[in-house]
Amino acid sequence: MADAVFIGIGSNIGDSSAVCKAAARELARDQRAACFTLSSLYTTSPVSDIVQRDFLNCALRMSWSGSPEALLDCLMKIETSLGRTREIPDGPRTIDLDILLFEDMVLDRPSLTIPHPRLHVRKFALVPCLEIDPTLVHPRYGRPLAEFLEALGDEQRIEYLERIGEDEIYPARNCCTGDT
Numbered sequence: 001m002a003d004a005v006f007i008g009i010g011s012n013i014g015d016s017s018a019v020c021k022a023a024a025r026e027l028a029r030d031q032r033a034a035c036f037t038l039s040s041l042y043t044t045s046p047v048s049d050i051v052q053r054d055f056l057n058c059a060l061r062m063s064w065s066g067s068p069e070a071l072l073d074c075l076m077k078i079e080t081s082l083g084r085t086r087e088i089p090d091g092p093r094t095i096d097l098d099i100l101l102f103e104d105m106v107l108d109r110p111s112l113t114i115p116h117p118r119l120h121v122r123k124f125a126l127v128p129c130l131e132i133d134p135t136l137v138h139p140r141y142g143r144p145l146a147e148f149l150e151a152l153g154d155e156q157r158i159e160y161l162e163r164i165g166e167d168e169i170y171p172a173r174n175c176c177t178g179d180t
């Protein structure tokens with residue numbers, strides 16, 4: 001069982017707030033996933049040369065009782081079920097689900113790199129992860145994620161949008177809020 005798995009969620013097509021929440025809800029329904037902590041939603045500028053709408057992004061931390069490959073498969077199925085098609089690289093997307101961190105695992109497979117290879121250079125991934133746990137350390141580089149965030153300039157915009165209510169996401173069985 002992996003106790004601290006961080007997933008990045010993003011969307012810039014359609015009702016992105018609803019889509020991000022629907023993705024988290026789908027993941028919470030999986031029997032292998034539990035103990036969710038969700039970040040706030042953020043409005044972020046696209047990190048791409050393609051002109052496109054701002055994104056909404058958030059991240060979640062959960063435990064996962066399967067392999068990292070099984071998790072990637074689960075995320076890709078959720079992307080498909082929410083209407084994602086494989087479009088232009090770095091172009092607009094209905095939903096993007098990435099494995100950002102899988103405890104302190106470092107993995108280099110052709111179809112899966114952990115931590116996510118661009119986690120440390122993307123504010124839209126760093127800020128929501130650090131909201132959940134400000135003490136996170138990058139397993140590959142051995143340095144605090146907060147240091148990578150400080151090193152990024154002003155080019156990438158990120159603004160707090162709203163908190164996500166826990167009742168919008170979790171079925172009761174997966175809820176680890178501690179006060180129920």
Ligand code: ADP
Pocket residue numbers: 072090096097098099100110111112113114115116117
């Ligand atoms: P990106 O999220 O980098 O903009 P895509 O979502 O289109 O691009 O990329 C999906 C592909 O990236 C997947 O088919 C998957 O094999 C690969 N990939 C490699 N590492 C990861 C990871 N940590 N999380 C999600 N996808 C990954």
Ligand code: MG
Pocket residue numbers: 096097098
């Ligand atoms: Mg992706």
